[in-house]
Amino acid sequence: MSESRQILSPCLLFCISSVFVFSSADDLLSAEVTDTAARKAMKKATDYFTSQVSTEGGYLWKYSQDLKDREGENQAPASRVWVQPPGTPSVGEAYLKAYQKTGEPSLLNAAKAAAYALVNGQLKSGGWNYYIDFEDRKSYQYRVNGGGPKARNTTTLDDNTTQSAVQFLIQIDQELKFQDESIHEATMYALNALLKAQYPNGGWPQRFDSAPDPKEYPVIKANYPESWPREFPKKKYLNYYTLNDNLIEDLVGVMFLAHHVYQDERYRRAALKAGDFIILAQMPVPQPAWAQQYNSQMQPAWARKFEPPSVTGGESQGIIKTLMQIYIYSGDKKYLKPIPPALAYLKKSELPSGKLARFYELKTNRPLYFTRKYQLTYQDNDLPTHYSFIINSSVDSLESRYRRLLDDSPEKLASMRFPTRRVRLTPSLTAKAKSAIESLNSQGAWIKQGDLKASGKENLRTIDTRVFIQNLTTLADFVAAKQKD
Structure with a gap:
């Protein structure tokens, strides 16, 4: 895609209905909530969100009701989306998804506009930064009207950023039957970049701007360092093998989805290769679980000043889920073998409260914490509030799921890969739809009392994208269920 290409604008496409499975239930509330009312509310909310809230088809996280204050993770100008x-x-x-349930053309238009926003914010490295700016085009190497070689070109896999973009693009590319050239090409470009960024051992970095040099990343098993610094060393960690914030779980999901949609074996191989990395990354006894990140020698290493070399009670639980998902897709029981020792270790490591520490000291397994001044400590009485140093344990539910998987047939596993969501008309769904309709204001906005943390403003009337997503989904589910009632 050339740099001279103009920024794309949304266009219309014929609506294509998707098939869902429903059942109905008698409910007095259904007489008060009609299909027509729900559709009108969706249309009104979508028109407002696309015409007043959106910037070039994209969105932030929160807005003040007058739209003057805007923010994602940070404050944002009107030209920026997250x-x-x-x-x-x-x-x-x-x-x-709302379009697929209802066939409303305006919803497909809005989805395409969001996809075009992502196309116009894709970096030459293949993925996305946390945000896209539609005015400051020269500070980033956007593929569409971007800056030059010295501009920022770093794809981030942190916090499900690039993964969420690729997942959405794959789905809308499929819905459009791969006929929208710009969306399809951007999706293929992103997937190819993710394949190139994968390390020889199957891991991925937190961020990248180019493919790794295989010579710098030997394929070896996880091991304990002889010693590690107790104070934050301020070293760069973005190229470390990263499990933090479910990074590899999100990437495995994207690769399996890509394989499902495009039937290209490269994506399946990448997901299985990630599973092989997870097996390599399991720490030896006495702590057979996982770290948040590893250096090139496969040793747990520092990331941010509150993320020390350690075995983690948090991401380890997510990794167990990922191994089960890889098994569901592949049927290969080698991906289940790491799970029993990891579950036993985590169960033994539970705190007296039944919860888990986020970090356990290497070899000694003592829980590690930080003071508010970011001093490493064994005490949990002066914790910073922005990060979860003590987390819930899901060990029992993970063990139950693991045992069920052992008994599932190949046919049952196949049905679990991409299951059809069943939407039923229940009293609860009807009540939620009624609430969504009644809480929509005259402009077409759902307003919530809340804070704009990045702006330092509290107790405002806000527009929250999470509220919009929840209410739109509820109304679409209701309409779809009523159609089958």
Whole structure:
């Protein structure tokens, strides 16, 4: 895609209905909530969100009611939209799924506009930054009207940023039957970049701007360092093998989805290769679980000043889920073998409260914490409030799921890969739809009392994309269920 190409604008497409499975239930509330009322509310909310809230088809996280204050994770000018959830891909996917349930053309239009926003914010490295700016085009190497070689060109996999964008683009590309050239080409470009960024051992970095040099990343098993610094060393960690914030879980999901939609074996191989990395990354006894990140020698290493080399009670639980998902897709039981020792270790590591520490000291397994001044400590009485150093344990539910998987047939596993969501007309759904309709204001906005943390403003009337997504989804579910009632 050339740099001289103009920024795309949304266009119309014929609506294509999708098939869902429903059942009905008698409910007095259904007499008060009609299909027509729900459709009108969706149309009104979508018109307002696309015409007043959106910037070039994209979205932030929160806005003041007058739209003067805007923010994603940080404050944002009117020219900026967010990619990191619950930003543009999250809203776009909500539009797309609502369209598939209802066939309303305006929803497909809105989904396409969100997709075009992502196309116009894609970096030459293949993915996305946390946000896209439609005025400051020269500070980033956007593929469409971007800056030169010295401009920023770093794809981020942190916080499901690029993964959420690719997931949405794959789905809308499929809905459009791969006929929209710009969307299809951007999706293929992103997927190819993710394949190139994968390390020889199957891991991925937190961020990248080019493919790794295989010579610098030997394929070896995880091991304990002889020693590690107790104070934050301020070293760069963005190229470390990263499990933090479910990064690899999100990437595995994207690769399996890509394989499902495009039937290209490269994506399946990438997902399985990630599973092989997870097996390599399991720490030896006495702590057979996982770290948040590893250096090139496969040793746990520092990331941010509150993320020390350690075995993590948090991401380890997500990794167990990922291994089960890889098994569901592949049927290969080697991906289940790491799970029993990891579950036993995590169960033994639970705190007296039944919860888990986020970090456990290497080898000793003592819980690690930080003071508010970011001093490493064994005490949990002076914790910073922005980060979860003590987390819930899901060990029992993970073990139950693991045991069920052992008994599932190949046919049952196949049915679990991409299951059809069943939407039923229940009293609860009807009540939620009624509430969504009644809470929509005269402009077409859902207003919520809340804070704009990045702006330092509290107790405002706000427009929250998460509220919009939830209410739009509820109304679409209601309409779809009523159609089958």
